Amino acid sequence: MFSLLSEFDLIKNYFSGFANNEFVRLGVGDDAAITSIPAGRELVTTVDTLVADVHFFVDTAPELIAYKALAVNLSDLAAMAASPAWFTLSIAMPEIDESWLDAFSRGLSDLASQHNIALIGGDTVRGPLTITIQACGIVERGKALRRDGAKAGDGIFVTGSLGDARLALEYLKGERTIGKTYQAAVCDKLHRPVARIDEALSLKNFASAAIDISDGLAADLSHILHSSDVGAEILLDKLPVSDAMRACVDAGDRQAMALRGGDDYELCFTVSESRQAAMLTQLGVDGFEVYRIGTITQDKGLRCIDSKGEFTMAEISGYDHFSGQD
Ligand SMILES: [Mg+2]
Structure with a gap:
């Protein structure tokens, strides 16, 4: 647990102002989120973890780190031809840095609203700076693009x-x-x-x-x-x-x-x-x-x-x- 702000305050301060969409029945703020999938659609799920000094320079602007952490997940949804629906966020950071969190949150919110993807939950822990985002998309049943469909001559x-x-x-x-x-x-x-x-x-x-x-x-x-x-x-x-x-x-x-x-x-x-x-x-x-x-x-x-x-x-x-x- 962080000493300056509780996990609840962190999420409330920085991550509860994101826009929801038609798939979200209950977003950030309860023990868990509730979402629904329209009839005839399937859920596509992906997760990516970015580790400081492995996947990005630790001194990269926080809004850019946020942007990229979400963008790489959106890219996986794109690869499956899924429409973005919602995502969850886990942040490990060595110590609370409110200006960093503020900028991170803005970068994340900008890209999320561009793609109408809702943040439905989050978690924060102390540790080396690491961002994990799990994203879900919606696709018509059987219509997701996969890796196993290529044929000779394509x-x-x-x-x-x-x-x-x-x-x-x-x-x-x-x-x-x-x-x-x-x-x-x-x-x-x-x-x-x-x-x-x-x-x-x-x-x-x-x-x-x-x-x-x-x-x-x-x-x-x-x-x-x-x-x-x-x-x-x-x-x-x-x-x-x-x-x-x-x-x-x-x-x-x-x-x-x-x-x-x-x-x-x-x-x-x-x-x-x-x-x-x-x-x-x-x-x-x-x-x-x-x-x-x-x-x-x-x-x-x-x-x-x-x-x-x-x-x-x-x-x-x-x-x-x-x-x-x-
Ligand atoms: Mg991929």
């Missing part, structure tokens, strides 16, 4: 540029320089990843499998390949990279970072050839762009094809989240 797509979060990490650690014009945008990709919820809801009726890219494209696509019992060919030239990556990183490193850098939180998904035109039409109507990067194959393994048409087998492992070690 196109492989991603929702946005890859490698920027890795570039930001190298920049923040002093390992790489970035031109001033790009610094804010690149750091935003690391600190404020956009969960691709809207894109997921737009493409969910077309995709055969999906995952969010948290550990790097090669590592996360490999989860789809493994679950679906297939392989893939990736065209390295087709990996989308930002202007900042093009300006600041040479071509060889660029492809490696796009393939293996983590923390991008774009979606990687597969679509059968016969559904692609309809999907692209729908995405166009909804105002989203996606990038085809390769094809699912019967042959197992992840093969990369360079600009000369040469094959290499991809190293699957992603970068460690924070250490920068391979």
Whole structure:
């Protein structure tokens, strides 16, 4: 227990002002929350823990820590094509810091209201700074996107540029320089990843499998390949990279970072050839762009094809989240 404020006061002061939504019958303030799921829907549940100096720098602005802690969970909901419904929060912190909690709460509330996800409960303990969020989403029965639906011949797509979060990490650690014009945008990709919820809801009726890219494209696509019992060919030239990556990183490193850098939180998904035109039409109507990067194959393994048409087998492992070690 904290000495300055009881757990109840902490939750009351900082976490009871969040907006509820139609799924919440009883939110923060009782022994437990009560929620309800509409008929014909299923509940999708995910949990992520962020540990200071493992997943984020301990001196990162608290609103950014809050943003990211929720965003990575929203990204998992997006990967399943679930609409955000509610979440719970557990904070371990070494000592009470009210200004930190105030900023954290604001960052969390901003992103939660953007996605209409309700905070329904929380817990606080003393310990090394650690944030755990469990998030739940709602999806029509049988409509969640899973990792095990990819078939040979399906196109492989991603929702946005890859490698920027890795570039930001190298920049923040002093390992790489970035031109001033790009610094804010690149750091935003690391600190404020956009969960691709809207894109997921737009493409969910077309995709055969999906995952969010948290550990790097090669590592996360490999989860789809493994679950679906297939392989893939990736065209390295087709990996989308930002202007900042093009300006600041040479071509060889660029492809490696796009393939293996983590923390991008774009979606990687597969679509059968016969559904692609309809999907692209729908995405166009909804105002989203996606990038085809390769094809699912019967042959197992992840093969990369360079600009000369040469094959290499991809190293699957992603970068460690924070250490920068391979
Ligand atoms: Mg995930």
